[in-house]
Amino acid sequence: MRELGAKAVTTNKVAARAGVSVGSLYQYFPNKTALFTAVAERHALETEQAILPLLDRLAVEPPEELVDTVVEALVALERVDAVLHAELMRLSLWGQTSGVIQTCRRTFEAHLADLLARRAADLPRPLDPTATARVLVRAMGGVFEVCAQEPDEGFDDALLTETLTRMVAGTLGYS
């Protein structure tokens, strides 16, 4: 899918790549929706595996590194999510697969809220960890969703990171 774009994915091509017959493939994935639901599920797992070490780092990070690590974790999650999200929307498969991605996002929000609660003493002011985590994750999702769907508008990456860092710092109370 990453190579060809989701539109070009046919069960024939997937079967050829996997080195199995179309018949065997259909046993596991009776249609494209089942196939993409599996892709979304694997994506959710991979994302969790990529995010967990960042969250671990966040738990012990010196206070002055907190903002950068939060930005790194959010970008890692949302940038990949947004590409998959855009593909699934284009295929009108979003309705059938969004549950997987929603669960993934909620898990991340809960982890982040938990960490913000534990690092409260290192933040410059009191804040509600749950509300802050939700706003951060969803805001970052909105930014990358549009960027993935309208890539011609593409930002300069350094400028985008700088702007997002200001956004995260502000949301964490550095203002």
Place this chain on the structure above:
Amino acid sequence: MRELGAKAVTTNKVAARAGVSVGSLYQYFPNKTALFTAVAERHALETEQAILPLLDRLAVEPPEELVDTVVEALVALERVDAVLHAELMRLSLWGQTSGVIQTCRRTFEAHLADLLARRAADLPRPLDPTATARVLVRAMGGVFEVCAQEPDEGFDDALLTETLTRMVAGTLGYS
């Protein structure tokens, strides 16, 4: 649509409400997609009419009111957009109608970028007006999109506004 939810909208009900025959309605809107595209277009117009006075205020606002007015403008645009967006997604009509809403968002991004450029001297530090406007509008869109699609999670409104205000202040360089 606002009263019944989009799912319950049938051409029969629309015709009855409008006091016209189903035949006349079909002359203008041959199907539900055409009807909802018209809804999206009217929404885009109404939004622009609601936002323009806020943008005018932003042009002359004392510096200390800038953040609150930006938050107000973003919330005004995105909260309504998100509800429509969620309905159109649920109906799988997003593909056919998203262009209208994208145009609306881009117009707002361009207006906001223009204003930030003009108010540069009143902001605490130099920033890229286009990147900042895009991040703000898209971030706010992401927050309200999720809130509209999963309303059971609903925030306390005061807490949400407080968190969003920190986010906007930070993105505008108040940190």
